[in-house]
Amino acid sequence: MKVGILTLGCKVNTYESEFVISKLMDAGYEIANFNDVCDIYIINTCSVTNTSDVKSRKMIRQAIKKNPNACVVAMGCFVEANHDFRMDGLDIVIGNKDKSKIVELLDQYFTKKEEIRRLYEEEYTAFEDMDIQEFKGRTRAFVKIQDGCENFCNYCIIPYVRGKCRSKEKEKVLQEIRNLVSNGYQEIVLTGIHTGNYGVDLDTNFATLLEEICKIKGLKRLRISSIEITELTDEVLRVIEKYPCIVNHLHIPLQAGSDEVLKRMGRKYDLSYFIEKIEQIRKIRPEISITTDVIVGHPGESEEMFEETLSTCQKIGFSKIHVFPYSLRKGTKSAEMEQIDGKVKKLRAQKLLSLSRKLEECYFQKFLGKKLDVLIETTEDGESFGHTENYLPVKIPEKLQHNTFYPVQIEKIEYPYLWGKTTKKILNR
Numbered sequence: 001m002k003v004g005i006l007t008l009g010c011k012v013n014t015y016e017s018e019f020v021i022s023k024l025m026d027a028g029y030e031i032a033n034f035n036d037v038c039d040i041y042i043i044n045t046c047s048v049t050n051t052s053d054v055k056s057r058k059m060i061r062q063a064i065k066k067n068p069n070a071c072v073v074a075m076g077c078f079v080e081a082n083h084d085f086r087m088d089g090l091d092i093v094i095g096n097k098d099k100s101k102i103v104e105l106l107d108q109y110f111t112k113k114e115e116i117r118r119l120y121e122e123e124y125t126a127f128e129d130m131d132i133q134e135f136k137g138r139t140r141a142f143v144k145i146q147d148g149c150e151n152f153c154n155y156c157i158i159p160y161v162r163g164k165c166r167s168k169e170k171e172k173v174l175q176e177i178r179n180l181v182s183n184g185y186q187e188i189v190l191t192g193i194h195t196g197n198y199g200v201d202l203d204t205n206f207a208t209l210l211e212e213i214c215k216i217k218g219l220k221r222l223r224i225s226s227i228e229i230t231e232l233t234d235e236v237l238r239v240i241e242k243y244p245c246i247v248n249h250l251h252i253p254l255q256a257g258s259d260e261v262l263k264r265m266g267r268k269y270d271l272s273y274f275i276e277k278i279e280q281i282r283k284i285r286p287e288i289s290i291t292t293d294v295i296v297g298h299p300g301e302s303e304e305m306f307e308e309t310l311s312t313c314q315k316i317g318f319s320k321i322h323v324f325p326y327s328l329r330k331g332t333k334s335a336e337m338e339q340i341d342g343k344v345k346k347l348r349a350q351k352l353l354s355l356s357r358k359l360e361e362c363y364f365q366k367f368l369g370k371k372l373d374v375l376i377e378t379t380e381d382g383e384s385f386g387h388t389e390n391y392l393p394v395k396i397p398e399k400l401q402h403n404t405f406y407p408v409q410i411e412k413i414e415y416p417y418l419w420g421k422t423t424k425k426i427l428n429r
């Protein structure tokens with residue numbers, strides 16, 4: 001049977017979809033394009049904003065329309081946030097638990113032909129073990145180590161749909177990474193809803209896990225997809241300082257560069273704490289790339305507060321800012337506050353984006369003329385592309401070997417890329 005899968009939202013959802021695909025393939029299903037006429041459609045939904053809800057609903061409707069006889073499955077945050085959601089033609093609903101039971105649930109559906117609903121119950125749910133051995137066509141392998149969030153930021157619905165913090169057992173994480181490394185992956189990305197919170201429910205912590213991962217033979221690069229500033233403890237920083245396989249890039253969400261807005265958002269730090277930590281990180285890794293997320297136009301953000309965010313971002317010198325115009329999410333505290341005009345939000349987003357571009361180019365400049373190691377991800381028409389450890393996107397006008405490290409001399413910047421030439425010697429790292 002042909003299955004089309006569509007994934008919306010974050011890296012955790014992408015990881016979970018990959019796992020669903022591997023389970024389906026093992027069970028003999030054929031994975032097809034979501035736009036094809038399929039026997040089964042799976043939509044792994046997102047609910048982070050109202051717009052994500054609209055999109056999730058739209059994709060479910062589209063799947064039903066494509067083939068009214070198909071079995072349509074909706075899973076993930078949108079259905080978890082909307083337990084009453086029903087649609088004619090929607091056959092299986094799976095929240096944020098039991099995605100790994102996809103094959104059994106499909107078998108059950110095809111035997112009984114009755115609607116199935118598996119939604120998350122309020123009580124504590126253990127970490128749902130998933131294990132992926134291969135990421136087809138990719139050089140980077142993702143490993144989900146954690147789920148859930150208990151921060152309850154005022155604008156965010158995630159703690160209500162992903163539940164309490166829970167972590168994958170340390171030995172299972174280590175084994176998954178060992179398997180990926182022996183399958184040829186040289187770069188591993190740790191993901192989670194609240195990655196740095198790893199271990200709060202177990203007898204361990206993120207620093208211990210990081211250190212043990214770094215000792216795995218053959219692992220060349222270790223990335224952390226995103227980490228909260230409050231989780232960069234002295235212990236974590238000590239591990240970062242000690243192990244060069246932890247890449248020179250951290251993504252740390254700032255969300256707002258004004259104490260007043262941070263307070264309204266219910267974030268758990270203030271600016272001086274954030275800035276002090278950044279200084280600490282730069283002391284041990286002076287050339288590190290620090291990227292961030294910022295929400296503009298959160299309720300209560302005055303022009304003055306937004307200007308403060310601009311100058312904070314400039315002062316910190318992020319190497320890239322992911323800008324999100326505040327998007328109202330029903331069921332959150334921020335949704336009850338007085339909202340900011342859409343045009344104002346748009347204008348602020350444009351201003352911050354143009355600062356991000358300036359900062360990014362400024363960071364690129366630092367590497368002109370330098371020799372950097374690039375892991376090749378794609379080669380097409382005699383041109384190769386890959387990233388450096390600090391996540392600089394580099395193009396090389398040569399046909400190079402996929403999943404191989406090359407030393408590249410950076411010669412010019414053509415935004416959004418850096419261009420360079422290799423010495424052709426494959427790095428024996």
Ligand code: SF4
Pocket residue numbers: 149150151152153156157158159193194
């Ligand atoms: S830390 Fe805040 S923004 Fe991030 S998932 Fe938790 S509640 Fe949402």
